[in-house]
Amino acid sequence: MSRVLLIKAMRKAVLETGDSVAPPLGLLCLAAYAKKVRPGKDQFTILDERIHPRIQEEWIAYIKELRPDCIGLSAMSADAGRVGVLIPFLKDNFPNIPVVLGGPLASSVGPELMRQVPADYLVMGEGEKAFVSLLEMFEQGLSHPGREVSGLAFSDPDGKTVCWPKNKDLIDIKSIPFPAYDLIDLKKYQYQPRMTPMSTKEPYAYIMTSRGCPYHCIYCHDIFSKKFRPMDALQVVNEIERLITDFGIHEFEIIDDVFNLNRKRVLAICSEIKRRGLKTAFTFPNGLRSDILDREVLEALASVGTYHIDVAVESASPRIQKLAQKNINLEKLEENAVIASELGIFCWGLFMLGFPTETRREILKTLFWAWKSPMHGAFFFIVIPQEGTELARKYCNKKPGDSKVGSSLYFNVKDSLTHVSATELRMYQSLAYILFLCSPRRLWAIYRHISNNGRRISGTIFRFLDYLLLQKTKNLAKQVWGAAAGRFGQGAGQKI
Numbered sequence: 275m276s277r278v279l280l281i282k283a284m285r286k287a288v289l290e291t292g293d294s295v296a297p298p299l300g301l302l303c304l305a306a307y308a309k310k311v312r313p314g315k316d317q318f319t320i321l322d323e324r325i326h327p328r329i330q331e332e333w334i335a336y337i338k339e340l341r342p343d344c345i346g347l348s349a350m351s352a353d354a355g356r357v358g359v360l361i362p363f364l365k366d367n368f369p370n371i372p373v374v375l376g377g378p379l380a381s382s383v384g385p386e387l388m389r390q391v392p393a394d395y396l397v398m399g400e401g402e403k404a405f406v407s408l409l410e411m412f413e414q415g416l417s418h419p420g421r422e423v424s425g426l427a428f429s430d431p432d433g434k435t436v437c438w439p440k441n442k443d444l445i446d447i448k449s450i451p452f453p454a455y456d457l458i459d460l461k462k463y464q465y466q467p468r469m470t471p472m473s474t475k476e477p478y479a480y481i482m483t484s485r486g487c488p489y490h491c492i493y494c495h496d497i498f499s500k501k502f503r504p505m506d507a508l509q510v511v512n513e514i515e516r517l518i519t520d521f522g523i524h525e526f527e528i529i530d531d532v533f534n535l536n537r538k539r540v541l542a543i544c545s546e547i548k549r550r551g552l553k554t555a556f557t558f559p560n561g562l563r564s565d566i567l568d569r570e571v572l573e574a575l576a577s578v579g580t581y582h583i584d585v586a587v588e589s590a591s592p593r594i595q596k597l598a599q600k601n602i603n604l605e606k607l608e609e610n611a612v613i614a615s616e617l618g619i620f621c622w623g624l625f626m627l628g629f630p631t632e633t634r635r636e637i638l639k640t641l642f643w644a645w646k647s648p649m650h651g652a653f654f655f656i657v658i659p660q661e662g663t664e665l666a667r668k669y670c671n672k673k674p675g676d677s678k679v680g681s682s683l684y685f686n687v688k689d690s691l692t693h694v695s696a697t698e699l700r701m702y703q704s705l706a707y708i709l710f711l712c713s714p715r716r717l718w719a720i721y722r723h724i725s726n727n728g729r730r731i732s733g734t735i736f737r738f739l740d741y742l743l744l745q746k747t748k749n750l751a752k753q754v755w756g757a758a759a760g761r762f763g764q765g766a767g768q769k770i
Contacts, residue, residue, distance in 0.1 A: 276316050276413060279342035280305060283353040283360060284323035293352075295324045295466035296527070299480040300377060300401070301348050302453035307402040308409060310451045316409060320457045323356075324466075334367055344412055346405065347393075348377035351660055361391045372417075374408060376401045381497045382662035385427040385437040396427035399440030400485070400498055402450075441499040447485055448509060452516055455479070460521055469559035470527055471651055472582050472620045476555070478525040479517050483510045483543070487531035489563075490599045492664040493626070493657065502535055507542035515552060524553050530561035537571060544574035555579035559622075562586075565603040567610040576617040585611055586624045590643035591636040594629050599664075604643075611648045620723060623649035625706070628657040628699045630669040632692045637702050645709045650720050654706040656699055657691055665691075 282298040298320065305318040319340060328336065337345075345364060349357045357379060364373055376397035380387060388396055397404045407423045418430060425440035464477045484504035487494070505513075517523040534540050547554055556579055564585045575583075585607060588600050595601055611621045625644055627637055644652055659666035669691060690696040710716070 275314070276343040276409065277341060278305075278308075278316050278318050278409070279337070279340060279345045280318060280320045281345065281347045281360075282320070282322040282324065283347060283349040283356045284327060285350070285353045285356055293467065294469045295463060296469060297455070297458060297460060297463050297480055298322055298348060299453060299482060299529070301346075302455060302457065303450060303482075304346070304376075304402055304405055305454040305457060306451045307445075308406050309454065310449075311406055312409060315413070318454065318457055320454075322458065322462075325462045330363065333363070337364075337368055337371075342371060344372050344374065344409065346374045346376065349375065349379040350377060351379050351382055353377075354379055358391055361393055365392045372408075372412065374405065376405070378495060378497060381440065382495060382660055384662065385435050388427060388429065388435060394428065396437075397425055398427065399425040399496075400445055401425065402445055403443055441496075444499060444501065444503070447503045447505055450505075452513055455517070455521060460523065468527065469529070470557040470582050470584075471559075471622055471653075473527075473557055474525065474555070476525045477521075477523050478527060479521070479523045481510070481513065481526045481528050482530055483528065483533060484530045484535070488535070489532065490664070492597075492599050492668065493660065494663065495660070496662075498531070502532065504536055504539055507539055507546050510543050511546040511550065511552070514547065514554065515550060518552060518554075525555040526557075528556060528558050528561045532563050533558065533561040534563060534567060534571065537566070537568075540571055541574050544578045547578045553579075555581060557582040559584050563602075564610055565606040567614075569613050572610065572613050572617055572619070576614075576619055580619055582620045582622065583614060584622045584624055585649065587640075587644070587647075588624070588626045589629065589632075589636070590640040591632070594632055594636055594640075597631070598626075598629060608647060615648055615650070615719065615723065618723065620651070621649050623647060623652040625652060625654045626657050627654060627702055627706070628690055628692050628694065630657075630665075630691045632694070634694060637694065637699075641702065641706045641709055644706065645713060648719070649710075650716065650723060652706075652710050654703050654710075656703060659691060 280298075280301045282301060285293065301320055305320065308316055309318070319342070321336075345368075347357065347361065357375065361373055361375065364371070372394045373392075374395045374397060375387070375391065375393040380396045381398045384398060385396060387393070395408060397408075404423050404425045407419060407426070411417075411419050418428065418436075419426065422438050424438055424442040427435060427437040430436050460477055460479060465475055468478070484502060485498035486501045486503050487498075488500055488502050490500070514526065517526070556575065558580070559582075562583055562585075564583075564587075586600075587602070587604070587607065588598060589595055590604065595604075611623075614621050623644055625640055627640065641654075644654075657665070659670045690699050692699075694702075
């Protein structure tokens with residue numbers, strides 16, 4: 275039986291800024307799928323650096339004790355700096371153990387990443403089938419596959435990089451087994467920062483009920499392709515019920531790209547949850563297209579315990595909406611936010627500042643739209659041209675891997691894509707939060723919302739005040755001071 279170590283990388287921001295720390299669903303799905311198609315052949319261990327950080331000596335002792343036959347590492351784009359340290363360390367100390375790098379970082383940068391970090395293999399896009407092919411290859415004592423494997427990149431015996439296109443052999447989502455939650459301790463994540471800004475401290479789990487998104491927003495990824503592949507309602511509720519029964523989890527974060535693309539499916543999921551009498555709570559820090567919601571769907575979501583949704587607005591400028599290929603109906607979005615608020619659902623707006631060619635007037639239009647909106651909370655991001663996106667290709671003349679991979683945290687951006695300087699963008703970002711928070715109408719709406727939700731009032735109000743009025747104010751003060759001191763110059767961020 276082969277021993278497989280799967281590592282979730284830890285970015286610097288987890289320690290410095292309280293970035294979210296959620297169960298590593300991608301690795302849990304990877305292990306579960308491999309166990310299903312290779313029963314009894316592999317023994318998996320998952321190490322989440324964010325939960326169990328290690329110094330070099332501890333890493334060496336741990337791997338010597340575990341003696342893995344393969345190491346897989348999952349990384350987000352913002353984890354690039356850590357990847358650039360960890361993989362060279364692993365290869366220097368354990369050169370005979372193959373290291374496989376996957377996740378959004380590998381998918382967005384592509385094979386050029388292998389020139390920057392000494393990973394033996396890269397898995398791009400949907401990873402289950404490619405990773406299983408590698409396990410089968412290792413089992414046979416081979417170092418190179420004998421056939422094309424979609425999404426796999428490696429160096430051949432002559433040192434040339436071989437890269438096969440990703441997502442040519444998509445998985446049947448109905449065949450994905452229940453994630454291998456037995457490999458982690460979910461309680462370790464209970465008190466960690468979550469993707470949902472206004473959340474309880476109840477034990478929770480991630481749920482991904484679909485893969486792929488048919489929309490073509492220029493700033494977004496295509497890790498799971500542009501083909502929408504949903505689980506059916508029974509499969510979704512079966513997973514929820516098992517988490518309740520086996521792990522005592524009643525709270526779920528839905529992290530689909532577009533959960534509500536199929537309206538009938540959403541209603542069927544809610545109906546089945548109620549039919550089974552399951553006690554649930556849901557948040558949507560991701561996954562909802564807000565302008566295709568309606569009152570019936572929102573009422574159904576509220577009836578099964580939905581108490582928080584993120585509303586992705588991006589920009590209040592019709593021109594920028596068109597440029598970004600978002601094309602959201604702002605009037606319908608605002609109408610749905612009002613309905614959600616009436617139903618006791620906390621609405622958190624997501625906005626982006628600094629699109630290419632965006633003017634000061636358009637930025638201010640977005641700021642004032644947010645201030646007037648019915649949103650209870652908001653994030654104001656500065657636009658980042660992530661590797662592999664249409665935004666990077668079209669407006670930065672960048673192809674995947676053209677630049678060194680570095681930190682790409684949305685709150686710590688040092689470059690500007692528009693003619694407004696990076697320093698000025700940071701000032702607009704600070705102004706956005708000040709305007710948004712200095713609204714008696716909004717503070718009263720928040721108070722009423724929390725007061726009407728007795729189950730969460732005691733903890734939620736203090737977390738909200740701490741988050742927006744203390745943590746955010748402190749961060750903004752640092753930003754403004756840094757901008758005034760001229761410290762936000764041009765730069766690509768931390769190099770890998």
